[in-house]
Amino acid sequence: xxxxxxxxxxxxxxxxxxxxxxxxxxxxxxxxxxxxxxxxxxxxxxxxxxxxxxxxxxxxxxxxxxxxxxxxxxxxxxxxxxxxxxxxxxxxxxxxxxxxxxxxxxxxxxxxxxxxxxxxxxxxxxxxxxxxxxxxxxxxxxxxxxxxxxxxxxxxxxxxxxxxxxxxxxxxxxxxxxxxxxxxxxxxxxxxxxxxxxxxxxxxxxxxxxxxxxxxxxxxxxxxxxxxxxxxxxxxxxxxxxxxxxxxxxxxxxxxxxxxxxxxxxxxxxxxxxxxxx
Numbered sequence: 001x002x003x004x005x006x007x008x009x010x011x012x013x014x015x016x017x018x019x020x021x022x023x024x025x026x027x028x029x030x031x032x033x034x035x036x037x038x039x040x041x042x043x044x045x046x047x048x049x050x051x052x053x054x055x056x057x058x059x060x061x062x063x064x065x066x067x068x069x070x071x072x073x074x075x076x077x078x079x080x081x082x083x084x085x086x087x088x089x090x091x092x093x094x095x096x097x098x099x100x101x102x103x104x105x106x107x108x109x110x111x112x113x114x115x116x117x118x119x120x121x122x123x124x125x126x127x128x129x130x131x132x133x134x135x136x137x138x139x140x141x142x143x144x145x146x147x148x149x150x151x152x153x154x155x156x157x158x159x160x161x162x163x164x165x166x167x168x169x170x171x172x173x174x175x176x177x178x179x180x181x182x183x184x185x186x187x188x189x190x191x192x193x194x195x196x197x198x199x200x201x202x203x204x205x206x207x208x209x210x211x212x213x214x215x216x217x218x219x220x221x222x223x224x225x226x227x228x229x230x231x232x233x234x235x236x237x238x239x240x241x242x243x244x245x246x247x248x249x250x251x252x253x254x255x256x257x258x259x260x261x262x263x264x265x266x267x268x269x270x271x272x273x274x275x276x277x278x
Contacts, residue, residue: 027255034248045249055233055250062229065144065219066212069151074205076152077159082193084160085167099160107154111221114150115141118222142224150222155211159204166200167193206265210258230254 035041049055084095102110117123118140125137140146170193178188216231223229228236230250237247 030248031252033245034252036245045245046253048246049249049253058228058230058233061144061227062213065147065151065227065229066209066215068148069155069212070205070209072148072152073155073159073208074163074201076156077204078163078197078201080156080160081163081167082189084164099157102153102157107217108221110154111150111218114146114153114218115222118146118149141222142226144223144227147219147223147227150218151212151215154218155208158211159208162200162204162207163197166197170196202265206261210261213254213258 032038034045035043036045080095080099084092084099087095105113115122119125120137120139120141122141124140125134128134129137140149174192174196175188178192183191214231215229216235219227219229220232234247234250237243237250
């Protein structure tokens with residue numbers, strides 16, 4: 001470290017220490033609460049979580065919805081990023097704006113909008129009924145399908161921008177070389193775009209999956225209490241059933257699962273590379 005940079009590093013270390021303190025202290029309290037402290041310490045909360053059919057069902061629903069949302073969002077994000085790269089002029093600006101605009105709306109507004117669109121007398125069903133496509137309203141809201149649609153809408157931008165950054169950085173000479181050798185568009189994508197964007201693809205999937213694990217507003221509103229995910233279950237345990245120890249244990253479990261997932265991804269593509277492309 002250069003002498004001239006010493007004052008700036010001092011500010012950085014102070015800010016880091018404050019953030020670490022504000023994060024570590026609450027997390028330490030959460031871990032202690034999961035073991036029943038203050039009070040009689042023990043592992044009963046963790047044992048109950050493992051043995052509880054309700055918790056296993058909530059974990060399975062969360063995992064299933066998160067995986068489906070991740071796969072669909074990353075696929076759509078890849079197609080959108082590829083389209084934005086190859087479009088020119090106004091079409092590119094319009095498509096990019098359509099990806100950016102959702103960032104301007106809160107998760108609550110988007111969830112309520114999807115609930116209005118997908119309910120039995122919502123715009124989607126009313127339009128299909130008016131066109132004669134269906135004879136009775138489809139169940140698009142207050143179920144897993146509605147939650148999946150709303151979550152994908154929220155997550156697509158988070159998948160698109162890391163992929164868009166990676167595709168922008170690809171040297172156009174690679175594509176030109178492939179075309180000069182007679183490669184088709186499919187071959188260029190398979191042999192050039194896919195390998196070069198794979199780290200960003202993994203990073204985007206990781207980002208979306210972790211976001212999905214903590215979703216609360218969207219499943220609670222669009223699911224209507226019929227699609228309970230982990231965050232909603234923890235909130236219910238704290239605010240309704242007052243099972244704070246169980247909620248703390250489940251929160252710690254989610255944190256450990258997320259850290260384990262980060263370690264696996266970092267092991268596969270390298271932590272520094274994952275951070276750079278994500």
